[in-house]
Structures are given as structure tokens and as C-alpha cells.
Amino acid sequence: MQSYDFIVVGAGSAGSVVAERLSANGRFSVLVLEAGGTDRRFFVQMPLGYGKTFFDPAVNWNYRTEPDPGLAGNADHWPRGKLLGGSSSINAMVWVRGAAEDFDAWAAAGNPGWAYADLLPLFRQIEDNEAGADQWRGRGGPVHVTDNRANVHPLTHRFLKAGVEAGLALNEDFNGATQEGVGVYQITTRNGRRMSAARAFLRPAMKRENVRVETHALATKILFEGTRATGVQYRQGGRTLNARAGREVVLCAGSVATPQLLQLSGIGPAGLLQGLGIEVLLANAHVGANLQDHLGINYTYKGRLPTLNQILRPWWGKALVGLQYLLLHKGPLSMSMNQGGGFFRTDASQKRPNMQLYFQAFSTVLPKPGERPILSPDPWPGFSIGLSNCRPSSRGSIMIRSSDPLDHPKIVANAYSTDSDVSEMLAAVKFLRRLASMPAMAEIIEAEVLPGPACVTDDELVADFRARSGTVYHPVSTCRMGPSRSVVDPRLKVHGLEALRIVDASIFPDNISGNTNAAAILTGWKGAEMILEDWDG
Incomplete structure (x- = not known):
């Protein structure tokens, strides 16, 4: 033995x-x-x-x-x-x-x-944060954390502006003094x-x-x-x-x-x-x-400006970003699909944020059986705003x-098995739509694709997020x-x-x-x- x-x-x-x-x-x-x-x-x-x-x-x-x-x-x-x-x-x-x-x-x-x-x-000892060391961040540790603010898709900045217009603060570091607000996500990559x-x-x-x-x-x-x-x-x-x-x-x-x-x-x-x-x-x-x-859902929009769909969908775009990645280890393939996001409260009675936001400058409404089509998105300019609950009951x-x-x-x-989880998510998707209605986003949105404008009443919204929600892969x-x-x-x-x-x-x-x-x-x-x-x- x-x-x-x-x-x-x-x-x-x-x-x-x-x-x-x-x-x-x-x-x-x-x-x-x-x-x-x-x-x-x-x-x-x-x-x-x-x-x-x-x-x-x-x-x-x-x-x-x-x-x-x-x-x-x-x-x-x-x-x-x-x-x-x-x-x-x-x-x-x-x-x-x-x-x-x-x-x-x-x-x-x-x-x-x-x-x-x-x-x-301990978190500070673990980190080698590209954004630099301070009282919250660490430098020199084994896990390299990339500060992505200079690399995100331009639409991410519109999302951040819309968040501010909706009343959220701009947050430069979700691992810093506070989690609340909208910002760019740090990711665990190094040299692409x-x-x-x-x-x-x-x-x-x-x-x-x-x-x-x-x-x-x-x-x-x-x-x-x-x-x-x-x-x-x-x-x-x-x-x-x-x-x-x-x-x-x-x-x-x-x-x-x-x-x-x-x-x-x-x-x-x-x-x-x-x-x-x-x-x-x-x-x-x-x-x-x-x-x-944590359970999540995406609301997906057809936009008036190009998104990553126009780069990742056509063969020539795939070839271009593939060469960019192979030669330089840069570009869309070197990043996460979740470039921006944040944390917010569904109502003022919450003592701290209870919902997380995700912004994705591409869309995958048209599914492929047995595949998550990140590298083959929709043929039109689409993007998604997602959210997940932070502390479901x-x-x-x-x-x-x-x-x-x-x-x-x-x-x-046992997803959404408590009334509080259902009411919390209902409030969250209403806020998501409100965020999308802010000028920075509204002026570039041609249509809401999912769930679509016909989904209006509370019952319809609840039925939609029950049908389309799923894990965001955080079982504990x-x-x-x-x-x-x-x-x-x-x-x-x-x-x-x-x-x-x-x-x-x-x-x-x-x-x-x-x-x-x-x-x-x-x-x-x-x-x-x-x-x-x-x-x-």
C-alpha cells in the first residue's frame, strides 16, 4: 500500500x-x-x-x-x-x-x-493584483488578478454610465472598501x-x-x-x-x-x-x-451599435481574433464574457447589496445543441444584462x-422555493429593465429580445424567470x-x-x-x- x-x-x-x-x-x-x-x-x-x-x-x-x-x-x-x-x-x-x-x-x-x-x-497574500497593492489588494502572491479596465468592449462603458444614471455608484474595486455599485470585473488571467x-x-x-x-x-x-x-x-x-x-x-x-x-x-x-x-x-x-x-437570468437586447457578435460570429472575425490571441495573447479571447457588472439592493430596507449584475457585450439567443455558443454568437448586434441573487434563502x-x-x-x-427569493428576483428584473431604460443604454437599444416587451405583469415576469433561470455555478x-x-x-x-x-x-x-x-x-x-x-x- x-x-x-x-x-x-x-x-x-x-x-x-x-x-x-x-x-x-x-x-x-x-x-x-x-x-x-x-x-x-x-x-x-x-x-x-x-x-x-x-x-x-x-x-x-x-x-x-x-x-x-x-x-x-x-x-x-x-x-x-x-x-x-x-x-x-x-x-x-x-x-x-x-x-x-x-x-x-x-x-x-x-x-x-x-x-x-x-x-x-490571507486574501492579500494570495493575490498578485495588477491594479497594485493597497490596504485591500495584494501584490506578489501566486494568483495573478488582471485589472481589465483598459481592455473592455466600449459598450461596457455605456453599461456603467447607465448604472450611474439609475442611481448606482461607480465602483473601481469590488474587493475594496465596498461591494456596492457598478464597475469592471477583475479576472484571474495572466498574459492572456x-x-x-x-x-x-x-x-x-x-x-x-x-x-x-x-x-x-x-x-x-x-x-x-x-x-x-x-x-x-x-x-x-x-x-x-x-x-x-x-x-x-x-x-x-x-x-x-x-x-x-x-x-x-x-x-x-x-x-x-x-x-x-x-x-x-x-x-x-x-x-x-x-x-x-446563486441563480441567474439574462435579459437580452438587439442593439444599434456593433457588439462582439460582429467579431466572433463571421469566419473572418474568428480568424482575426484567433491570430490576435495566438500572436499577442490579447483581444476578446483573452478575457471573460462578463466584463462589467456590479452589486445593488432590490429595496432600501436591505442593509447591503443582495443582487449581482453582469454585462456581456454579445448574445447567444440562438442555441446550438450540446454547446454553449460563446464563440458562435447571434448574427445580429446583441448584448445581455444578467443578474443573480447573492444570498437566497x-x-x-x-x-x-x-x-x-x-x-x-x-x-x-429547490430553486425559488421561498416567497422571499421570488419577490427578490421579481424586484431585481424590474430594476434591470429600469437600468436598460436609462439614456446611455436606451439610445442604443433597438429591441428587447428576451423576455420581450410582451412580458409585463408580475405573474408573467415570475413565470419567465422560473422558465429561463439557472445556476450561476456557485453551489456551496x-x-x-x-x-x-x-x-x-x-x-x-x-x-x-x-x-x-x-x-x-x-x-x-x-x-x-x-x-x-x-x-x-x-x-x-x-x-x-x-x-x-x-x-x-
Whole structure:
């Protein structure tokens, strides 16, 4: 049997960080088990190439939720990264940490050490922010953050002006003093290439003799002696293998696969496990429960000015931007589709922003089966304004269907299952239309394409966002951290077990305001820091 000090399950946003940090001092041996393969693929490294990875089973788990009444019965597509870097290798690269109040609420819920004041120094250590260092931003860290303000499409500036006309402030840094307002999104790229967690952390770690990374290695069970985790069973190349952990097993498989692996190992809701013939090692009804996610929808417009559609649609445009990218690593292919955005409150009673905006200077109304047509947009000048809720109150679950590790778990999202989530989104889409009616936008809009001018009443607006909404790929909290109603304690140790930690976005006590990748990387950094503290000496 292979033996290591630490076994890290999952080489994603958090797992890549954990592997790098635990191996840096040279004292500990680290095995990383990744179910997917390499990240050295052209459409992974090219930022706008994530449209090509959206359904690609070679790099994507392609999960589907159960048909959801809250989404008009639709079964939502849930892409999750299945490769080195995990979802940081296929995401839209927006670098938003979350609001200070989010983390303060984590600490107030019984998680000392997780307040914003505790985490800000860590965020600054992680960052190499092109905008420069200040009291919020960091410089010199492993994650390069591109300041995109000089590169965005001209229509993005119209969007920002319309936001100001609608009463929002212009915000130069969503990770700065405040999150509220409209601005240009910072993204995780460097020199025109994606800055995934694999590129920032895992690739440097893989050069060390004390790190071993096994790809196409699907973890199937955590091994125990009594209540102490001693290793991991995994499948690779048609064989079942075991690896031993002398110190700890660290689960970093993400909000879907981490609860799945725990349940397969006998840790979870007792009734579920017994019904599937799995021996219960530790009954905990919260494993796989408390699922939270951000839901989004786009309103799409036909414009009077050229958009990226006119560049990315024709063959000659594709050739032009392709050459620009290959020769200079610049241009539309070096960026995210979400160039501008912001945060706003749906009503004055909200103490802080509860909705996020996204501006995309192109449109994809005409779908292609099995493809997200980012690189083949509509043949007319279109653009979209999107939004997602920051702190929805709806809760879902992720539970295994069988004892077979190859079976995708049952994902019940329960989207828009509370009245407050519905009323909040209704207010948000009304504000979105108001923003589009501001002079800076109205003068260039020829028509609203989706949902269209016939969609007017509250009932029609609600029916529309139920039918067209979907995940914005931020599932969290399925193994939440806390002193009660939880799975791990504030040091990320699994309650009731020894030598087993969870270090990924599944431990978030509640979702954050904004994109979750930065906070997942932060969790990896802090989790590794705590592990090293506990094994110091």
C-alpha cells in the first residue's frame, strides 16, 4: 500500500492550494487524487475557451439536477471541473471575494477565525493584483488578478454610465472598501492565459519530490480504523487501489463530490445509507444538506451599435481574433464574457447589496445543441444584462442514489422555493429593465429580445424567470462549518471523526455575495494553514 503523510482528494480550487501549502516546507509527503485529467488543453488555457468546456465530458462532470418545480420543471445543467484545477479551470474567471459582512456572519455563527478581519490578510497574500497593492489588494502572491479596465468592449462603458444614471455608484474595486455599485470585473488571467488554481498552486507543487499527483484516480471510499481516517480507496485504470495517510485525509472534492464520498464511506443520513446497504460509520443528517446556490437570468437586447457578435460570429472575425490571441495573447479571447457588472439592493430596507449584475457585450439567443455558443454568437448586434441573487434563502440537498461511486448523486436544488427569493428576483428584473431604460443604454437599444416587451405583469415576469433561470455555478454549504447543524468544526475537522478534514466550498456556513472561486481558494489557504499549525513540531 502507498503511504503518505497527507492525502488530498480533489485538485480543484481548494485542493490545489492545500497540496502546495502542505508540501512547501518539504517535511510532509502529499498524495493528490484527481478524478479528471490534465489541464493542459488549449480551450482550458484560453480564457474565452470555456464555452467549449461547458459540456465537454473530458473535463466536465456534467451534472444535472432533478426536475425543479421552481424552474418550471426544468432539470438544470451543472458543469463542474473534472481536471487539474477543478472548476477554476473551466469557470468565467471573475475574481470577487465576497462581502466583508458575509465572513463576519460566518464568525458570528460560531466560527472563530473566519471574520473578514481574519481573512483579509490571507486574501492579500494570495493575490498578485495588477491594479497594485493597497490596504485591500495584494501584490506578489501566486494568483495573478488582471485589472481589465483598459481592455473592455466600449459598450461596457455605456453599461456603467447607465448604472450611474439609475442611481448606482461607480465602483473601481469590488474587493475594496465596498461591494456596492457598478464597475469592471477583475479576472484571474495572466498574459492572456487562464490563471487557474492548478497554474497558480498545483503546477509549482508538482515539481517537488514530496508531491505525487494521480490523475484519472476516482476516490471511492475513505478508509477507517475505528473512527480514525487512515487512507483512501480509489479506482484508476480499471484497478482498485488503496493509499494510506499517516497524518490526515483532506477532502477537497467540492460541494457535489465531497458529500457524495462521505456518504459512500458511511458518513451521512442514517436512513439513506441503510436503505442503500451502506454500513453507517457516523450518522449525520447534515452531510449533503443545506445546499445553497446563486441563480441567474439574462435579459437580452438587439442593439444599434456593433457588439462582439460582429467579431466572433463571421469566419473572418474568428480568424482575426484567433491570430490576435495566438500572436499577442490579447483581444476578446483573452478575457471573460462578463466584463462589467456590479452589486445593488432590490429595496432600501436591505442593509447591503443582495443582487449581482453582469454585462456581456454579445448574445447567444440562438442555441446550438450540446454547446454553449460563446464563440458562435447571434448574427445580429446583441448584448445581455444578467443578474443573480447573492444570498437566497432556498435550500436543497445532494444525496447519493446508490452505493456505486460512478452514479452521479441526486441534486435537488429547490430553486425559488421561498416567497422571499421570488419577490427578490421579481424586484431585481424590474430594476434591470429600469437600468436598460436609462439614456446611455436606451439610445442604443433597438429591441428587447428576451423576455420581450410582451412580458409585463408580475405573474408573467415570475413565470419567465422560473422558465429561463439557472445556476450561476456557485453551489456551496453541503458540508457546512459550525458548532451545530453542521459537518465540520471551525478548524475544518469532521465532527465525530479523527484525521479527516474538509477543505473546500462545501464548508461555507452560508453563501457569499458574489462569485465563489476566490473564497474557495481562500478556504484552501486557510485550511492548509490550520493543518500545518496542528502538526507543527
